[in-house]
Amino acid sequence: MTELLTGLLQETVSGIALGCIYALIALGFTLIIKATEVVNFAQGELMMVGAYVNFFFVTTFLSNQGEPTIGIYLLAFGSSIIFAVAFGWILDWVINRPLKDEPIFSVIMATISLSIILRALVGMIAGPLSLVPYSPFGNKILSVGGIVISVLDLSIIFSAIILVILFYYFFNQTKWGVAMQATSEDSVAAQLMGIPVKRVYGLVWIFSAIVATISGILLAPRMSLLDTSMGFLGLKAFPAAVLGGFGSITGAIAGGIIMGVIETISMGTLSFHFEWIKEMNDIIVWIVLIAVLMVKPDGLFGEAKVKKV
Amino acid sequence: SSPGITEDTILIGNIQDLSGPMKELGALLPSGSNLYFDYVNENGGVHGRQIKMIVEDHSYNPQKAVAAAKKLIEKDQVFCLYHVIGTSPCEALRPILAESGVPLIAPATQSGSMSDMSRQAADLIFHTDTGYDKQTRILVDNILSKNANAKIGIIYQDDDYGENVLKGTAIAEEKAGISVQREAYQRGATDFAGQVANLMKGGVTDVIIAGIVKEPIIVMKTAVAMGYAPNFYGTSPTMDHRISLAAGSAGEGFTSVNFASLWNSDAPSALLYNELCEKAGIPAKMKGMYHFYGFITAQVLVEGLERTGKFPTRTRLVNALETFKNWDGGAFPPITYNQNDHAGTESVILVQVTDGVQNVISDWIE
Amino acid sequence: MVNLQIDNLRMQFSGVVALNNVSLTVSEGEIFSLIGSNGSGKSTLFNCINGFNKPQKGAIDFNGHDLLTKQPHQIIKCGIARTFQNIQNIPYMTILDNILLGAHHRLDSKSTVKRWLTRSQRNVEEAMGLEILDFLGIINYEQKYMAGQPYGIQKLTEIARALVGKPKLILMDEPAAGMNDQETQEIAKIISEIRDELGITVLVVEHDMSLVMSISDRVCALDSGNILAMGSPEEVKNHPDVIKAFLGESGDA
Amino acid sequence: MLKLVGIETYYGKIKALHGVSLEVKEGQLVTILGANGAGKSTILKTISGLVEPEHGTIHFEGKRIDRKDPEEIVAMGIGHVPEWRRIFPELTVEENLKMGGFLLKEKELLFERMEEAFKHFPILEKRKNQKAGNLSGGEQQMLSISRALMIKPKLLLLDEPSLGLSPLLVQEIFAIIKELHQSGVTILLVEQNVNRALSIADYGYVLTTGKIFLSGTYEELLDEEKVREQYLGEGKYIRRSKLWSGG
Amino acid sequence: MKRRYEDVSLTWIPVLIVAIFLLPFMLKGMTFSYKYYLFVLNMAGIYIILTVGLDLLSGYTGLISLGHSAFLAIGAYTSAILVDQVGIPFILSLFISPLIVGLFGLLIGFPALRITGMYLGLTTMGFGFIVKRLIIAFRVWTQGAGGLEVSHPVILGFSFNSDWDNYYLIFTCAIIAVIAGRRIGKSKIGRALMAIRDSEQAAEATGVHLAKYKMLVFFISGLFAGVAGVLFAHTSHFISTDHFDILLSIYFIIMVLVGGASSIYGAVLGTLFIVLLDFLFVPQLKEVIQGMFNIESGDIQSLLFGLIMFLFIIFHPTGLYGMWLKMKIYWKLFPFNPKKRLI
Numbered sequence A: 001m002t003e004l005l006t007g008l009l010q011e012t013v014s015g016i017a018l019g020c021i022y023a024l025i026a027l028g029f030t031l032i033i034k035a036t037e038v039v040n041f042a043q044g045e046l047m048m049v050g051a052y053v054n055f056f057f058v059t060t061f062l063s064n065q066g067e068p069t070i071g072i073y074l075l076a077f078g079s080s081i082i083f084a085v086a087f088g089w090i091l092d093w094v095i096n097r098p099l100k101d102e103p104i105f106s107v108i109m110a111t112i113s114l115s116i117i118l119r120a121l122v123g124m125i126a127g128p129l130s131l132v133p134y135s136p137f138g139n140k141i142l143s144v145g146g147i148v149i150s151v152l153d154l155s156i157i158f159s160a161i162i163l164v165i166l167f168y169y170f171f172n173q174t175k176w177g178v179a180m181q182a183t184s185e186d187s188v189a190a191q192l193m194g195i196p197v198k199r200v201y202g203l204v205w206i207f208s209a210i211v212a213t214i215s216g217i218l219l220a221p222r223m224s225l226l227d228t229s230m231g232f233l234g235l236k237a238f239p240a241a242v243l244g245g246f247g248s249i250t251g252a253i254a255g256g257i258i259m260g261v262i263e264t265i266s267m268g269t270l271s272f273h274f275e276w277i278k279e280m281n282d283i284i285v286w287i288v289l290i291a292v293l294m295v296k297p298d299g300l301f302g303e304a305k306v307k308k309v
Numbered sequence B: 001s002s003p004g005i006t007e008d009t010i011l012i013g014n015i016q017d018l019s020g021p022m023k024e025l026g027a028l029l030p031s032g033s034n035l036y037f038d039y040v041n042e043n044g045g046v047h048g049r050q051i052k053m054i055v056e057d058h059s060y061n062p063q064k065a066v067a068a069a070k071k072l073i074e075k076d077q078v079f080c081l082y083h084v085i086g087t088s089p090c091e092a093l094r095p096i097l098a099e100s101g102v103p104l105i106a107p108a109t110q111s112g113s114m115s116d117m118s119r120q121a122a123d124l125i126f127h128t129d130t131g132y133d134k135q136t137r138i139l140v141d142n143i144l145s146k147n148a149n150a151k152i153g154i155i156y157q158d159d160d161y162g163e164n165v166l167k168g169t170a171i172a173e174e175k176a177g178i179s180v181q182r183e184a185y186q187r188g189a190t191d192f193a194g195q196v197a198n199l200m201k202g203g204v205t206d207v208i209i210a211g212i213v214k215e216p217i218i219v220m221k222t223a224v225a226m227g228y229a230p231n232f233y234g235t236s237p238t239m240d241h242r243i244s245l246a247a248g249s250a251g252e253g254f255t256s257v258n259f260a261s262l263w264n265s266d267a268p269s270a271l272l273y274n275e276l277c278e279k280a281g282i283p284a285k286m287k288g289m290y291h292f293y294g295f296i297t298a299q300v301l302v303e304g305l306e307r308t309g310k311f312p313t314r315t316r317l318v319n320a321l322e323t324f325k326n327w328d329g330g331a332f333p334p335i336t337y338n339q340n341d342h343a344g345t346e347s348v349i350l351v352q353v354t355d356g357v358q359n360v361i362s363d364w365i366e
Numbered sequence C: 001m002v003n004l005q006i007d008n009l010r011m012q013f014s015g016v017v018a019l020n021n022v023s024l025t026v027s028e029g030e031i032f033s034l035i036g037s038n039g040s041g042k043s044t045l046f047n048c049i050n051g052f053n054k055p056q057k058g059a060i061d062f063n064g065h066d067l068l069t070k071q072p073h074q075i076i077k078c079g080i081a082r083t084f085q086n087i088q089n090i091p092y093m094t095i096l097d098n099i100l101l102g103a104h105h106r107l108d109s110k111s112t113v114k115r116w117l118t119r120s121q122r123n124v125e126e127a128m129g130l131e132i133l134d135f136l137g138i139i140n141y142e143q144k145y146m147a148g149q150p151y152g153i154q155k156l157t158e159i160a161r162a163l164v165g166k167p168k169l170i171l172m173d174e175p176a177a178g179m180n181d182q183e184t185q186e187i188a189k190i191i192s193e194i195r196d197e198l199g200i201t202v203l204v205v206e207h208d209m210s211l212v213m214s215i216s217d218r219v220c221a222l223d224s225g226n227i228l229a230m231g232s233p234e235e236v237k238n239h240p241d242v243i244k245a246f247l248g249e250s251g252d253a
Numbered sequence D: 001m002l003k004l005v006g007i008e009t010y011y012g013k014i015k016a017l018h019g020v021s022l023e024v025k026e027g028q029l030v031t032i033l034g035a036n037g038a039g040k041s042t043i044l045k046t047i048s049g050l051v052e053p054e055h056g057t058i059h060f061e062g063k064r065i066d067r068k069d070p071e072e073i074v075a076m077g078i079g080h081v082p083e084w085r086r087i088f089p090e091l092t093v094e095e096n097l098k099m100g101g102f103l104l105k106e107k108e109l110l111f112e113r114m115e116e117a118f119k120h121f122p123i124l125e126k127r128k129n130q131k132a133g134n135l136s137g138g139e140q141q142m143l144s145i146s147r148a149l150m151i152k153p154k155l156l157l158l159d160e161p162s163l164g165l166s167p168l169l170v171q172e173i174f175a176i177i178k179e180l181h182q183s184g185v186t187i188l189l190v191e192q193n194v195n196r197a198l199s200i201a202d203y204g205y206v207l208t209t210g211k212i213f214l215s216g217t218y219e220e221l222l223d224e225e226k227v228r229e230q231y232l233g234e235g236k237y238i239r240r241s242k243l244w245s246g247g
Numbered sequence E: 001m002k003r004r005y006e007d008v009s010l011t012w013i014p015v016l017i018v019a020i021f022l023l024p025f026m027l028k029g030m031t032f033s034y035k036y037y038l039f040v041l042n043m044a045g046i047y048i049i050l051t052v053g054l055d056l057l058s059g060y061t062g063l064i065s066l067g068h069s070a071f072l073a074i075g076a077y078t079s080a081i082l083v084d085q086v087g088i089p090f091i092l093s094l095f096i097s098p099l100i101v102g103l104f105g106l107l108i109g110f111p112a113l114r115i116t117g118m119y120l121g122l123t124t125m126g127f128g129f130i131v132k133r134l135i136i137a138f139r140v141w142t143q144g145a146g147g148l149e150v151s152h153p154v155i156l157g158f159s160f161n162s163d164w165d166n167y168y169l170i171f172t173c174a175i176i177a178v179i180a181g182r183r184i185g186k187s188k189i190g191r192a193l194m195a196i197r198d199s200e201q202a203a204e205a206t207g208v209h210l211a212k213y214k215m216l217v218f219f220i221s222g223l224f225a226g227v228a229g230v231l232f233a234h235t236s237h238f239i240s241t242d243h244f245d246i247l248l249s250i251y252f253i254i255m256v257l258v259g260g261a262s263s264i265y266g267a268v269l270g271t272l273f274i275v276l277l278d279f280l281f282v283p284q285l286k287e288v289i290q291g292m293f294n295i296e297s298g299d300i301q302s303l304l305f306g307l308i309m310f311l312f313i314i315f316h317p318t319g320l321y322g323m324w325l326k327m328k329i330y331w332k333l334f335p336f337n338p339k340k341r342l343i
């Protein structure tokens, strides 16, 4: 019995770590949705770009000194963030601005093609071979009462929580946060309030690129080998973002963690005791998602749109 | 003469995954093949004809593979297809092969179904590698021979690859009267905490990982993190030496099956390979088992073309390949083809990682 | 002869009581106006009749149909059509198609299948819409897309869409909002004609007192969900409470 | 203060304004009249930069503004109450008002102005924490006006502010407009309630299909038979098909 | 009374149909590798049948489906099993299998009664994954992940063996599908669907039974996808779960939108555009570019594809059909934000 419990506990902890990865990606989706109602299909690719850029900086700063030091990691991290800012800004220019007055769907399609372009471009620049990413945490492990967690996972959980708190505060407590929401609802009226709509759009794309880069940097070592297919993780984080409620910051982390825990437990204890679950452990999250949406069509934390006739 | 054959060239078609999940192999395999073709071409070609290979992309989508094959056959008029990667893309080509009579040499998949002679177009497909089912069977036998009380577990990719592996597992189970613990994962999975925990719970001492490159690394790292230390084994796609590089200390002792000699061994092909790599300036990071795999299958194809003679036709190529009898190319174990058997090699060697280096630890096992 | 009967209706939105014990009857062939200050619950009453809101208490009966048990799409079949305060048009359909949407419940599946196979049915359908367009005097707009049309045209299209369903009762929510005096007179005329020529009972919500006074048979004034006054236009207009809560001291009408 | 010269505005290929010139002097209350679809709203939208004129110039306080972004124009002190309310439905009433005061630097000022708005429209205070989208039509209109007044603009563009309001509130709105006008705000008003509008306006323009057709003070316009006929409700009944026979 | 709907299209439709049927002969005359082109056209034809149905669902009704490759899969597997294992004639399967797919459409239409927008998109995407898993689970009939061989279509004793034969079979079905799609779109049903997209309230108030019509359009969309699936299975002779990837679903939606949503011709144009771009134009361009710059990279093809699509969207956000009709306004609000008025 205790064995079952510790097993479940261990899986929950691993699930939370996995869930925080989904949460980070979902947070990226959420930011853009909140201000523009656009679902960014290239979110996973932004993350992949972040991971590659960070790898590039680490190797550049390293220049044959063997194992990188903390200083090098920090330097590379900082440079990657600066890159993310520039990258987000460029994306706003190439995607969002030309399509500002076009239907949301054009923008969504543009993000789909962007994802194709980014995967190809990174592949061409970095070459087809996968890379062995660096990690400042190595394979270090923490163990508390028989429950183990890697330091890397801990850092992921930690960053997810910090980022969620930051953005939650930003969106609910600051003028700019509310302005972003207003912009997504009616950009024309927002302009009439003096809200600099273009800057708002630019800002969310930059935020989203930063979040993506941070998650890419943290995630790459966990993926063991870095290649462009990392971008497809974006699709895996979709159900998490939707479960929490598109456009809800708390929803992003809640959805992510729920999905992560369900995934690990269903692949672990559940399938250990029920053989047939093995056959379908990848669809359990989808079944849960559909079931939840049937009851709460706007996700756990999403709110139904008001419409008065 | 036959399509794809001119005065001075033989045109062959290759369909790889250049933009999908396996695009790394899409870069390595053709490069390895071209290394050998260039060598042959420099030395006068095959009966005076230069070999030219066109590579198309299918991004691991069977439908695209069919389109690519149609293009190669109808538009580019290739003589034969060679080294198409992936089980379902290869399977999807059967109708076209049957319709057009174009042979497919050395499909780059170790699925046992490729050499099933009852299937459509089987007479046109010449498989080289030992199938997954056999590999798994051999692995299980080997584990049991070392430790009769071993509790075996297997982590498999839940698709056609895994299905092939499970086929072998079932046979081995029946033979040895044991039961193997099965853990599935989905293509593209990046987290194996659940599966590893289950293996641990099941008291498994020997784990076979039927993954590709990333999965064994993550599984072994996860196991280390959970304080779980069984013996790890892998099927042939895990024979790449970068697994041990990326897994670091977690990958120590990892044993994989190989259907050909190691690329850095002193097998004749390997020696030639390293020499040619040197000459062509192939970067060190490309060299490895996958690159070498492209090289040695090219040897099989060239031998077949040689035997086809001065006036090649597709039928003649098929007939020529069926004359292979214990042919030793220098890396593969001896290959025999005849009308009822297009399976190619049937045996494997085991390779173990010690101190981060792959070492052969067995003879050819049938 | 009672057509619509509303009894003790109460509608509450988490804290806000939008309708509080509202009872009224609209008789067949009447033009009945609802007036009231902003937020007094007029549109909510429409939504209750129409089935969009389900009141907590009360009853609505229309020609023997208990409307509260029915869904909006069934209510139109009982003969109640409506227009909206916030225009609800289909922007990328032509005006004619927008109007034919209102004929939805008049076209059965047999006629739809017939339309797929033959041409004549199409003319039959279009004739329905054109007739109404002609009635409202906007026939030359039929092939225009709804998007970008002037506000007045959009409002008329809504009315046309409600009329083409051949209802017995039509609910109009602020038909003259955003119209100038000339256009308002025009709307007043249209409303009278709807009753006189098409024989449809009209229940209308309006803030423009000149319109209300000139066409209504009876008027009901609402204030924060309660009925303030009901009766002939003159009576309501001179009711002290109505003047205080709605018209203002100057009695602008 | 505001000067439009030869403005031509298009929606795609549709020409909505055919060379409009008008002027609003500091402290004036100017009104624009015209039938449905004449282009009144388009003039306001062109001024506040929501649509760009193809030809012509707009000067505000001597500076040219016809190529600027709306947010810059707002920051220069032009407030715009758009046609058809356009409140932010998912935000609460309070948040809507805060957005109206987006350009205000001090927090105190924001709350002060908010109090002022609640004084004018007490119902808004009651609905403070409700989503604006759930408000009744008239309540939304009140919110829309209060929102634009948050920054106390120098020039206020009002597009049918009395739309959907009860007579009592229409009086209130006109009282507010008058009050603002007296306190020195320049106002450009578009209204369907022509009599009312003209009675408080210093000057009026009459627009027909994108062109200025007449202009003058209330008295001057009153003398024009056509205006009386068309807009002051004194005309004979016009056949419907003619009235709405536009495009 | 003057003829309403000056339907110019009617005059050239017969000409177009004749042209479609003559095209193979032209191709054969022009190039000796016509079979490859026919193969690509066949694929486009199959996809057209599907996207017409998808357009009714996503374009007209605004119900986003990211699971249409699953419908295609169900159609394909059902027909393969019915014909090859149960033994019913192909022609019968061409009618029965779509009905079964339609029933699955109803199944997924059920959540759509409550779920909308991108939430629905994700629900249907999940449906796609579930279907894939079920196909593998029913390995007794489907042979699991290994894939299934399928017989040639046989109608009244005539066996469709080549791309040439298939072309006529597929395009006959495609033409019927397009005509049916247009008829549906221009009738009472089409109006009701568009009303549901733009204003559910207006729809309900005019008597549209929302639940019924949402279910109906899922059913209809399933029928179209089912026909496409049957043709897909029997003309490619081999199907596996790898064929019906989630990316394919995304491509289908792109096809509809690139063409211009809520126009059947738009769906046709969009499908042709994407398929031809992907299979003919981009590979050609790649060869040219590789010849010019000597780039050796497998990614160049997807890069070109992505870039062309991207530029197209930036410069023609209203889609091909909009471009064709120069009707920019047609599409402006669609579909997520009917609130968002023009300025």
Ligand SMILES: Nc1ncnc2c1ncn2[C@@H]1O[C@H](COP(=O)(O)OP(=O)(O)OP(=O)(O)O)[C@@H](O)[C@H]1O
Binding pocket: C013, C014, C016, C017, C018, C036, C037, C038, C039, C040, C041, C042, C043, C044, C045, C085, D127, D134, D135, D136, D137, D138, D139, D164
């Ligand atoms: N869905 C809702 N949630 C919360 N409150 C609501 C909702 N709908 C209406 N209300 C409130 O109910 C009251 C009545 O609204 P209603 O729309 O019926 O007013 P109205 O009489 O039509 O006013 P107007 O003339 O301004 O349109 C308003 O105060 C409004 O804020």
Ligand SMILES: Nc1ncnc2c1ncn2[C@@H]1O[C@H](COP(=O)(O)OP(=O)(O)OP(=O)(O)O)[C@@H](O)[C@H]1O
Binding pocket: C147, C148, C149, C150, C151, C152, C178, D011, D014, D016, D034, D035, D036, D037, D038, D039, D040, D041, D042, D043, D083, E342, E343
């Ligand atoms: N977004 C738009 N797209 C296309 N045409 C438009 C658009 N907005 C307005 N129009 C057209 O421009 C012309 C002028 O419209 P505008 O809204 O300025 O009229 P208005 O005088 O304000 O009318 P109303 O009294 O109805 O408010 C009209 O013919 C209208 O159809």
Ligand SMILES: [Mg+2]
Binding pocket: C042, C043, C044, C085, D136, D137, D138
């Ligand atoms: Mg109302």
Ligand SMILES: [Mg+2]
Binding pocket: D040, D041, D042, D083, D159
């Ligand atoms: Mg206007």
